[in-house]
Structure formats: structure tokens, C-alpha cells
Amino acid sequence: MTKGPENLPETSMRLLEIFAAMMGQRTTVATAESLGISQPAVSAGLRQLEAQLGLTLFERTGRHLEPTLEARNLYEEIRPLFGIVRSFAMRARDLRNGRVGRLRVIATPPPGYSVIPQAMRGFLDTRPDVTVSFDVRRLDNVLHAVQTGQADVGIGLASARIPNVNTEELRPGQMVALLPRDHPLARHEMIEVAALTGERFIGIDQESYLGRMVAQAFEEAHVTYHPQLETRYCQTAASLAASGMGVCIVDPWSAQPYLEGPASVGGLVARPLAQPCPVRCMMFTRRGVPHSGLLQVFMEEMRRATAALDIPGLSATRAAAATKDR
Structure with missing residues (x-):
């Protein structure tokens, strides 16, 4: 019999599990069914445990095995252990299924203020034991946080x-011109950048990726880019346009809350630009x-x-692309 450093028998959790099940079932057949093992495996396990402990744990009375006084005393000692084991197993299952833990999410403003709140609601509604750290930053900051492990997903x-x-690409899009619904250009399905000449234009800071894209669209159309207002984020430009401060070119995610409809503010x-100005909603995770599960x-x-x-x-952008291909 194998002994530990203090002359104590080294008893496996599996043997204790068989013993605990036997205390409840009282027959080797029922115990085997409850554990999903064979009846001979139960009998062998009980014999091995009795040999390790040097004690008789069960005595046969008719078709049942009755626990001895020693078995009852030992069972009271190990009963809390199985509560811990069950809690451990449930915790592992919840971790595997993404029901507990902490998640760190970082995003640029367009998805951060549009699609992520919707995803977060569905994620947290059924996960009361999950906590989320959520931050909105520029793209460079998002990528740095993911690369260095400061965020789980960007x-x-x-x-x-x-x-x-x-x-991972989540959704393609196209930069759009955001206009008042009674603006003459609102009748067009797509907007040429040159058509915005003379309008009070709200620009995006050219230090940002989207701001550089807008400025490049004007340059490629051989039109002077001269915004009267300039702001850091597309959401701010859309908000200014909604206040009657002018027209702007923004990503479709930033435009969405300001469009006509029951939830419009x-x-x-929004009309897509005629020249290609693609933008894609991407999801980033750390390599390696x-x-x-969360x-x-x-x-x-x-x-x-x-x-x-x-x-x-x-839809208008896809239709135009299909027509061009034909």
C-alpha cells in the first residue's frame, strides 16, 4: 500500500467518488449506473479503498451493502469535499461556456457607439457573473492594446x-455623405465629391484614418478640400450636421443614428460616395x-x-458595383 510522507494512504478522488456514490446508492449496480462505469469497476474500487485504509467500509445485508460505523464517520469528513468538487466543475463549465469572468473590449468610436452596445446587451443579459471593461479610442490605440494584451478584443x-x-472582417461599408432630407442632393442615389463644392463642409481631423480617407477622396476628384468646421470624430461631425451646421462625409456606422426613421435623432x-471609398468593420485579437470561452x-x-x-x-453601393461590372 502506497503511503504519504506522514504514513497516510494516498487515496485518489476517483475512489472517494465511488465511495460517496455507494453511500447513497447502497448497491454496486446502482452506483455503477450513477457514475457511468461498470459494476465490476465499482466493486474493485471499493476493495482497493478498503485495502488502502485498512478498514471494512461496507457489510452485505441481503441485496444491499450497509456502511459500517467507520464508513459513516469517514463520509462525514469528505462530504464537504464533494461540494467543492461540484463547485469546481460548475465553475469550469461556466468558464468554458463564457458565463463567468472578465472581458476587456476596446473599439474605435464608430462601432463603439453603434453596434457594440447592441452586442454587449445580448452578451451580458444572460451572464450576470461576467464583467466587461470597455474603452473607446483611436485605431492606433486599439491595435496597440490588442497587440500588448491590454485588451482581449478590439x-x-x-x-x-x-x-x-x-x-476578422465583420461587415463592409462605404463612406457616405450626410445631408438634410430636403437638400437638393438628397434626391441622388450617390454623391460625387465635386457636388459638395460650395457647401458648408464639416471635415474630419486628418490625423485620423477616416479623416485622411475623406481628404484623399477630394484630392482624387481634383476638388479643393477646405472644411469650414473640422472635428476629431465622425460621430461629432454627424451630430453637427444634424444640428444644421452643414454637410459631412462619414462612415455609415456613425451616420446610422441620425437618419430618418422612428429612432432618428x-x-x-445618407448617400454613398460615387467614387470608391470603402471602409470595413473589423475585429482584432492577439496573435498566438x-x-x-468568454x-x-x-x-x-x-x-x-x-x-x-x-x-x-x-445596397446602393452594391447595385452600382454590379452595374459597373456588367
């Missing part, structure tokens, strides 16, 4: 895959690091929420 807008991180219309569940919520979001101008 979501942002880009035109192509980003090196040094795992990149601005009564504007396995996804936790992260996998959140990523799936992001896919669902992004697929369900109504992206302004997307």
Missing part, C-alpha cells in the same frame, strides 16, 4: 487587414493567444449584431 474601421493582429439622409461568446455576439445592423448606402 473592434474598429479599416480598409484592409492589419498586420501583427488576427483580423437628426432626420438626415487562444480565445477563451471571448468566443462575445465575438459571436458581435457577428450577429453587426450582421443585423442596417448599414446606410450599402
